[in-house]
Amino acid sequence: ETGVTQTPRHLVMGMTNKKSLKCEQHLGHNAMYWYKQSAKKPLELMFVYSLEERVENNSVPSRFSPECPNSSHLFLHLHTLQPEDSALYLCASSQEFGYEQYFGPGTRLTVT
């Protein structure tokens, strides 16, 4: 499935680094999402964008900063992360809210 792509697939970063995760959807969808999935834990919705406008922010620490320059691209900027932020970060998109969401392959993030 190449409808939603994410880069990089794996990332190791120190707590003082700044890095960005990128997501691109080729499905013509209007809504995009960032999720966090820690080991053996359920999906945690982080941010929701609809037509480049952030519509939901689920009490995510400010060290995570999303950016949606257009309806096809979504970024997650990371800075001064903590080891507990190590997780699988998933991007998803959907035609509209309430419709099927399609996930990218995820970025496996390790904070050392």
Place this chain on the structure above:
Amino acid sequence: QKEVEQNSGPLSVPEGAIASLNCTYSDRGSQSFFWYRQYSGKSPELIMSIYSNGDKEDGRFTAQLNKASQYVSLLIRDSQPSDSATYLCAHARGRRALTFGSGTRLQVQP
């Protein structure tokens, strides 16, 4: 009460048997329902969506929805070892992101 409840499992079934996965939800206004499959270390993959009461079949998969009882189930016929994964139930109400359950881990024994 969680919005979406799933038994975490593992649910163990022998190869060739029917696997039955269940999900209950608390929001009576939920309008659309989805089943995702997630292999270990991979991202969730959509396998079924259902919007109306009753059954919906797609190959070996059948989704069943009962809005009055607020449950949705997924049946997997002729289970294969390759079906071993975590199955996530999700629902949506209006203009909101999907709400996911914690998932049920299925193990199909050869």
